[in-house]
Amino acid sequence: MKRKVRGNSPETLISLAIMIVVPWLLLADSDVYGTARENSSTATLRVAMDNNYPPYVFQAGDGTIQGILIDQWRLFEKKTGIRVEIDAMDWGNALGGMKAGQFDVIDTIFKTEERSGWLDYTRPYARLEVPVFFNSQISGISDAASLQGFAVAAKKGDAAVDLLRSQGVENLMLFNSYEEIIRAARDRKVNVFVVDKPPALYFLYKFGIIEQYKESSPLYVGEFHRAVRKGDASTLLAIDNGFALITPAELRQIEKKWYGSALLGTFPLGYTLTGVGLLLFLVASLSLWNRSLRKAVETRTRALRVSEERYRQLFNAESDAIIVVDVATLSHVEVNEAAVDLYGYSHAELMALRTTDLSAEPEETRHQITTRNGHVVIPLRYHRKKDGTVFPVEITARFFQLEGQTLLLAAMRDISDRLKAEEDLRENRRFLSDLIENSGALIFVKNRDGCYKLVNRRWEEVTGLDRENVLGRTDEALFPGEIGRQFRRNDLGVMESGKVQEMEEILDGKHGRRFFLSVKFPLRNDDGTIDGICGMTTEITERKQAEADRERLSEQLAQAYKLESIGRLAGGIAHDFNNMLGVILGHIELALLSAPQAGSLHASLKEIEKAAQRSAALTLQLLAFARKQTVIPKILDLNEVVHGMLTILRRLIGEDIEFVWLPGEELWLIKMDPSQIDQILANLCANARDAINSVGKIVISTNNASVDADFCRNKEGCRAGHFVVLSITDTGCGMDHE
Numbered sequence: 001m002k003r004k005v006r007g008n009s010p011e012t013l014i015s016l017a018i019m020i021v022v023p024w025l026l027l028a029d030s031d032v033y034g035t036a037r038e039n040s041s042t043a044t045l046r047v048a049m050d051n052n053y054p055p056y057v058f059q060a061g062d063g064t065i066q067g068i069l070i071d072q073w074r075l076f077e078k079k080t081g082i083r084v085e086i087d088a089m090d091w092g093n094a095l096g097g098m099k100a101g102q103f104d105v106i107d108t109i110f111k112t113e114e115r116s117g118w119l120d121y122t123r124p125y126a127r128l129e130v131p132v133f134f135n136s137q138i139s140g141i142s143d144a145a146s147l148q149g150f151a152v153a154a155k156k157g158d159a160a161v162d163l164l165r166s167q168g169v170e171n172l173m174l175f176n177s178y179e180e181i182i183r184a185a186r187d188r189k190v191n192v193f194v195v196d197k198p199p200a201l202y203f204l205y206k207f208g209i210i211e212q213y214k215e216s217s218p219l220y221v222g223e224f225h226r227a228v229r230k231g232d233a234s235t236l237l238a239i240d241n242g243f244a245l246i247t248p249a250e251l252r253q254i255e256k257k258w259y260g261s262a263l264l265g266t267f268p269l270g271y272t273l274t275g276v277g278l279l280l281f282l283v284a285s286l287s288l289w290n291r292s293l294r295k296a297v298e299t300r301t302r303a304l305r306v307s308e309e310r311y312r313q314l315f316n317a318e319s320d321a322i323i324v325v326d327v328a329t330l331s332h333v334e335v336n337e338a339a340v341d342l343y344g345y346s347h348a349e350l351m352a353l354r355t356t357d358l359s360a361e362p363e364e365t366r367h368q369i370t371t372r373n374g375h376v377v378i379p380l381r382y383h384r385k386k387d388g389t390v391f392p393v394e395i396t397a398r399f400f401q402l403e404g405q406t407l408l409l410a411a412m413r414d415i416s417d418r419l420k421a422e423e424d425l426r427e428n429r430r431f432l433s434d435l436i437e438n439s440g441a442l443i444f445v446k447n448r449d450g451c452y453k454l455v456n457r458r459w460e461e462v463t464g465l466d467r468e469n470v471l472g473r474t475d476e477a478l479f480p481g482e483i484g485r486q487f488r489r490n491d492l493g494v495m496e497s498g499k500v501q502e503m504e505e506i507l508d509g510k511h512g513r514r515f516f517l518s519v520k521f522p523l524r525n526d527d528g529t530i531d532g533i534c535g536m537t538t539e540i541t542e543r544k545q546a547e548a549d550r551e552r553l554s555e556q557l558a559q560a561y562k563l564e565s566i567g568r569l570a571g572g573i574a575h576d577f578n579n580m581l582g583v584i585l586g587h588i589e590l591a592l593l594s595a596p597q598a599g600s601l602h603a604s605l606k607e608i609e610k611a612a613q614r615s616a617a618l619t620l621q622l623l624a625f626a627r628k629q630t631v632i633p634k635i636l637d638l639n640e641v642v643h644g645m646l647t648i649l650r651r652l653i654g655e656d657i658e659f660v661w662l663p664g665e666e667l668w669l670i671k672m673d674p675s676q677i678d679q680i681l682a683n684l685c686a687n688a689r690d691a692i693n694s695v696g697k698i699v700i701s702t703n704n705a706s707v708d709a710d711f712c713r714n715k716e717g718c719r720a721g722h723f724v725v726l727s728i729t730d731t732g733c734g735m736d737h738e
Helices: 010-039 068-080 091-099 159-166 178-186 197-206 233-244 248-259 269-317 337-343 347-352 416-437 457-463 482-497 541-594 600-625 638-653 674-691
Strands: 044-050 083-089 105-109 119-121 126-130 132-135 152-155 172-175 192-194 213-215 220-229 321-326 332-335 370-372 375-377 381-384 390-402 405-414 442-447 452-455 501-509 512-524 530-539 634-636 657-662 670-672 696-707 721-730
Touching: 044 091, 044 233, 068 083, 068 105, 068 233, 068 248, 083 091, 091 105, 105 119, 126 197, 152 159, 152 178, 159 172, 172 178, 178 192, 178 197, 197 213, 220 233, 321 337, 332 347, 337 347, 337 405, 390 416, 442 457, 457 501, 482 501, 482 512, 482 530, 512 541, 541 600, 541 674, 634 638, 638 657, 638 674, 638 696, 638 721, 670 674, 674 696, 674 721
Parallel strands: 044 083, 044 105, 152 172, 152 192, 657 696
Antiparallel strands: 105 220, 119 220, 126 220, 132 192, 132 213, 321 332, 321 405, 370 375, 375 390, 381 390, 390 405, 442 452, 442 530, 501 512, 512 530, 634 670, 696 721
């Protein structure tokens, strides 16, 4: 339906303004165009473009480049006098060459955020739909999200590649040209591909497989631009001015050449007369029917008014801000009360604005819109209220047609609170993750089947296993044998009891057996069912070792008490025995004085005297062991003293331990009480025996040693001189560094 234009209407004023301003602009620009012609006689523009985008540009049978853009650039040459060198090539090479500075202009390019960083664009000259094409036997593909799991073909360097990856589609097969993609589809190497619609239809028809493929709604609508390097304003102006010299009629003629014209048929005269007769009959019938319809129309109009009022109430009752936008002008067609409340403008003020007036973002980010089956997916936006407050807004929208006009129904929602809650949640998760990861305890989570879902860094350090090789596996797989089975039994006990449990667990590794104290508790899902466990484990190996050492030392102390008691008893007996031996030796001496030396009696008494003296020596050793002998230092040979103690020492250490005596040669004499040496030997051998669990070896050796001042430096208690060394070594467990 055409609208009438009344006098002094805004449409009339705009038309008059255009009639006045446009001729003036053309006159003003004529100087620019004239200057361009004068200065361009020697200029050359190097233009890169795709070589296979029919009907815009493609190769003829003889290899020459042809198409709409080739004809437009040739006409540009003719209009401006600027020489144009066109290099048509694979699109990826064209982009790379432009970025490397090999060309002045690149054509057939879509505007993207990444490219805007290094290119400046002309106005768009063509709108192109970009749908998904898929084999007719496939169903369920409607948008980028539904492409998950499919291998999707696309052209290398195409804007569609960035779009697909931003939507999470990573399984991409990249080709150098659209023709290669369709050829692969013909050969059944490709079943799903994203290609601009015009070349896709061309090649599908060319290869005779148009009936084998279906297309989705457009993923997005791209626009062809021409672009120059960032900041090259003179070249950009020359291109804009040059193409402005080409008239719309000339452009239509070029497009008609490559798109063709619709076929018109001629109808026979009989059919025409019959049609006229039917038309007259219908007019007569309609005139008679008009009166009967008038009342029905009035009734219907009243119903429409009621319906409109109902929908307006629903429109204003919606909690989200709703704005209806004219896509062509971005002006507001209608806004609801929630939009007025959200932005702080009056209804009239909000109606006078355009959608872009509400945005608080740079211009280049405002058009990142993706269409999915008529629904518009708009990334997170920031809008500005009347008072200047900037806030995040979530937008859901849908295109629709009304009286031939394309409108956009957009619902806006302030998501400041939601984003704050999400950020708080992320912060809490980061905090908990850091807490778990850096804890000194081993922390882990397993599901009901015993498979690990989480382990922290300390768990990796103690077990020596990387979490990549742990997650999803069970204890039986990670720790073969009884240890893994015991872990599983402990976990099942926790899940069956439904309570927190504390238990000791062991783990054998390259550093030996290690002991742990584990606290495990069940994990429940939303309905309260136990579906796993969480555990926090602390290593107690040192504590267990300390307990074992304490127990061993207690046993040694008890043994020392026993030895001390035995020593006291032995000392008392030895003292009495020594007294009796003194009497015996005295009487033997008297008897020897009376007995003839040549007689047998004298020889017998001598043997008795030797035995008594040996008994006296043994008694002195017992007194030394019992620490009841008076200290009397003497000049003595250490080897002789040790040799005299061997019998007692062998009995002291027992039969299971090998006893070795290695006396040094030409040993220097020492001055010391032999009983003290005996006591030292007895104590050290007793300690060595206690350090050996069952069988082992004790070695006693002596040797000479000379120590100089350099050796004694920084050694407390050390002095230079000549010494005799008594060394007792054993194969027992020994002591740690501490």
